[in-house]
Amino acid sequence: MKTVKTLGQFIIEKQADFPFAKGELSRLLRDIGIAAKIVNREINKAGLIDIIGETDSVNSHGERQKKMDVYANEQFISALRSGGECCVVASEENDEHILIESEISKHAKYIVAIDPLDGSSNIDVNVSVGTIFSIYRRKTVEGKATLADVLQKGTEQVAAGYVIYGSSTMLVYTTGKGVNGFTLDPSIGEFCLSHPGIKMPKDGYIYSINEGYYTHFPLGVKKYIKYCQVEDTATNRPYTSRYTGSMIADLHRNLIKGGIFLYPTTAQYPNGKLRLVYECNPMAFIIEQAGGTASTGYDRILDLDVDELHQRSAIFIGSEHMVKRAEDFMLAFSPQQPSIVQHKKVI
Numbered sequence: 001m002k003t004v005k006t007l008g009q010f011i012i013e014k015q016a017d018f019p020f021a022k023g024e025l026s027r028l029l030r031d032i033g034i035a036a037k038i039v040n041r042e043i044n045k046a047g048l049i050d051i052i053g054e055t056d057s058v059n060s061h062g063e064r065q066k067k068m069d070v071y072a073n074e075q076f077i078s079a080l081r082s083g084g085e086c087c088v089v090a091s092e093e094n095d096e097h098i099l100i101e102s103e104i105s106k107h108a109k110y111i112v113a114i115d116p117l118d119g120s121s122n123i124d125v126n127v128s129v130g131t132i133f134s135i136y137r138r139k140t141v142e143g144k145a146t147l148a149d150v151l152q153k154g155t156e157q158v159a160a161g162y163v164i165y166g167s168s169t170m171l172v173y174t175t176g177k178g179v180n181g182f183t184l185d186p187s188i189g190e191f192c193l194s195h196p197g198i199k200m201p202k203d204g205y206i207y208s209i210n211e212g213y214y215t216h217f218p219l220g221v222k223k224y225i226k227y228c229q230v231e232d233t234a235t236n237r238p239y240t241s242r243y244t245g246s247m248i249a250d251l252h253r254n255l256i257k258g259g260i261f262l263y264p265t266t267a268q269y270p271n272g273k274l275r276l277v278y279e280c281n282p283m284a285f286i287i288e289q290a291g292g293t294a295s296t297g298y299d300r301i302l303d304l305d306v307d308e309l310h311q312r313s314a315i316f317i318g319s320e321h322m323v324k325r326a327e328d329f330m331l332a333f334s335p336q337q338p339s340i341v342q343h344k345k346v347i
């Protein structure tokens with residue numbers, strides 16, 4: 001009889017990997033799991049309750065907030081506030097970072113950056129959406145945590161994960177020792193280990209990019225898209241184009257099957273659209289831990305300096321060989337002096 005291992009049991013078991021662990025990170029991951037279940041309950045019945053549609057408020061990105069953006073944001077912040085292990089929350093839906101100043105959190109040392117609902121444009125049309133989270137240990141020890149504690153490089157993450165609300169609901173995370181996936185079993189209300197030790201295929205034949213912006217992409221990206229579409233059975237081309245409009249859904253599919261997701265710079269988003277602190281860095285950590293690669297097309301995402309809470313970045317992320325190939329096209333056709341990493345290979 002196959003035994004079930006719940007997220008809670010797995011986290012406790014893995015705590016042994018960290019000799020000095022006192023259980024704070026375990027409890028923080030538990031709190032995120034609880035909020036994910038509450039949000040999942042509402043998403044599953046989105047069409048039946050008044051959670052469809054937009055609010056009147058606009059977030060700092062100039063986007064009209066969806067009712068579910070606000071609901072998910074409130075649920076995660078409230079779970080982190082009452083759990084006692086988080087001292088600052090940085091959320092896509094809040095202009096500023098939020099200091100958690102409750103009695104229970106006065107010794108809390110963890111920072112949580114979060115995209116409460118990823119793929120918001122899909123919530124009203126029943127396409128998979130997600131939640132993305134990134135966890136850091138605070139740098140400043142005395143007094144209140146500050147913005148500096150939030151603006152740490154991606155390499156400083158102690159954990160990162162996402163929840164995908166799709167045909168099933170899964171929570172996938174890493175603490176820097178591999179990537180594991182848990183599927184929510186509604187009958188027992190628990191996330192159960194279903195995808196232990198996820199490894200991303202080194203190569204694949206799926207590319208994900210919003211080709212509607214083709215004319216606004218750098219030449220290197222245009223050339224790479226053409227490369228994906230050329231007939232060449234020896235290299236599995238033409239690749240298949242898959243783009244859902246939910247970064248989490250596209251990355252989760254590619255993590256399992258292999259593939260590449262690109263959101264490069266465009267005329268509308270000269271620095272890229274996706275946000276470094278709570279979208280690019282956590283996904284880069286997970287994908288790298290699964291054996292994939294994540295860059296701006298030039299530089300490693302996790303090495304990027306973080307200057308602003310809602311800073312944007314171009315992102316090329318996925319199977320190692322596919323991202324390398326796309327980077328080679330950028331170097332050949334859209335040369336830019338890489339600020340951090342020197343690339344050797346040129347086509």
Ligand SMILES: O=P(O)(O)OC[C@H]1O[C@](O)(COP(=O)(O)O)[C@@H](O)[C@@H]1O
Pocket residue numbers: 092115117118119120121210245246247248273
């Ligand atoms: O519609 P576009 O420009 O292709 O953008 C889609 C991208 O924007 C996002 O929806 C941005 O995330 P949010 O929904 O959290 O704002 C990504 O999930 C997705 O990959």
Ligand SMILES: [Mg+2]
Pocket residue numbers: 115117118119247279
């Ligand atoms: Mg998002």
Ligand SMILES: [Mg+2]
Pocket residue numbers: 092115116117118119120
């Ligand atoms: Mg969002």
